[in-house]
Amino acid sequence: MKTLNVIAGIGLLALSAQASAQVEVYKDYDISEQVTLVTTVKVDANMLDYYLEGLRDTWVAANIVAKSLGHLEDFHIYSSELPQSGDFNLMLVVSFKSGMDLEPSKKRYEEFMKKWGEERNKNSRKIAKTYPEVRQITGDYRLREIKLK
Numbered sequence: 001m002k003t004l005n006v007i008a009g010i011g012l013l014a015l016s017a018q019a020s021a022q023v024e025v026y027k028d029y030d031i032s033e034q035v036t037l038v039t040t041v042k043v044d045a046n047m048l049d050y051y052l053e054g055l056r057d058t059w060v061a062a063n064i065v066a067k068s069l070g071h072l073e074d075f076h077i078y079s080s081e082l083p084q085s086g087d088f089n090l091m092l093v094v095s096f097k098s099g100m101d102l103e104p105s106k107k108r109y110e111e112f113m114k115k116w117g118e119e120r121n122k123n124s125r126k127i128a129k130t131y132p133e134v135r136q137i138t139g140d141y142r143l144r145e146i147k148l149k
Contacts, residue, residue: 029148030146033098036094036096040137044134061124069115071108
């Protein structure tokens with residue numbers, strides 16, 4: 001019984017500590033202007049190379065064009081090395097200077113399409129139609145870094 005009381009007391013202390021923790025944005029931490037989009041993907045077994053081949057000609061190629069135009073800051077692909085990776089085994093990551101870069105813009109669209117070209121657009125659509133055969137998107141995230149002071 002004494003042990004149970006000690007455990008209950010420790011639990012109450014932990015809860016009261018959480019309740020008293022009050023941090024305030026811009027006083028105790030900052031939120032970055034940079035926005036990072038993360039898409040988590042579960043690629044089927046033995047299909048990673050096939051999927052990457054398609055990404056090279058679609059997602060990567062489009063991001064290279066967008067980056068050259070200053071529409072995004074950077075992009076990356078991350079793959080898990082572990083066979084039991086859970087809900088996803090690949091992450092597609094794109095970073096933007098600010099959330100404003102994600103707002104619709106006719107000017108940016110036309111600028112991109114002029115450089116991207118109609119032929120690449122058609123090819124990209126054709127390749128992307130095969131993606132559901134080899135992968136499943138398991139999540140999309142819009143992230144901002146938090147910097148504690």
